[in-house]
Amino acid sequence: MPKSKPRKKAAAKKKQQRREFHAAARDVAIEGYPQGTWDDDAQELLTSRGWVAYRDLEMDQLGDGWEWLPSQLPLDAGVGGEPGPTSVFPNVEGGYDVELASANGTVDPDRSGHYDTLEDLAADLDVLEAWRVPVGEYVLPDSPSFSANTPWEICQLYAGGMIDHWELVADLLHFPYEETAEGFAAVERAHRGGFIPTILFDAIVRGRAA
Structure with missing residues (x-):
């Protein structure tokens, strides 16, 4: 049975830290959010393909952002x-900035880029969605740890605000379901019960099928 790890930070605090990290990397002001950029056209395009939008997760204080959650590594990979x-x-001066998935949350200049138009971004989405962190760039422990001992308990932690959405997805993408009695059916049950939203459930299903 995989081991669970102690919860040290509430999800709200971790969300703010994640916002501040991306804001600093993109030179976006925090106070008052004066430089927030919203883009309804990109929202329509990306969410139609399964990207998860900050605005749909109440993370839009700094403007729009979209995550391809199937690319999320296990939390132990960090x-x-x-x-x-x-x-x-969306870049405040126009166009779109892209940061490829990473093992430690850093913004690697060699794995970030800019697209001048939505059409340019759309033309490259298949490549962006297929990209994964190379296996040789991270090492997983022999006994991986998760936010709780079972998928059902992980979903309850998310519903209670104890873990954030990327922790939920990281856990449920990589959980060893064969070691549990209920398997992935526990996640399906949590989705039906309203413990996890459809946009995250779909991202988990999509990532497991990749």
Whole structure:
């Protein structure tokens, strides 16, 4: 049975830290959010393909952002930081910034880029969605740990605000379901019961099928 890890931070605090990290990387002001950029056309395109939008997760204070959650590594993969998924942000000066998934949450200049138009971004989405952090760039422990001992308990933690959405997805993408009595059916039951939203459930299903 996989081991669970102690919860040290509430999800709200971790969300704010994640916002501040991306804001600093993109030179976006925090106070008052004066530089927030919203893009309804990109929202329509990306969410139609399964990207999860900040505005749909109440993370839109800094403007729009979209995550390709199937690219999320297990939380144990992080070295010096938490792993993060491939993300897209509208640039305040126009166009779109892309950060590929990483093992430690850093923004690697060699794995980030800019698209001048939505059409340019759309033309590259298949490539962006297929990209994964190379296996040789992270090492998983022999006994991986998760936010709780079972998928059902992980979903309850998310519903209670104890873990954030990327922790939920990281856990449920990589959980060893064969070691539990209920298997992935526990996640399906949690979705039916309203413990996890459809956009995250779909991302988990999509990531497990990749």
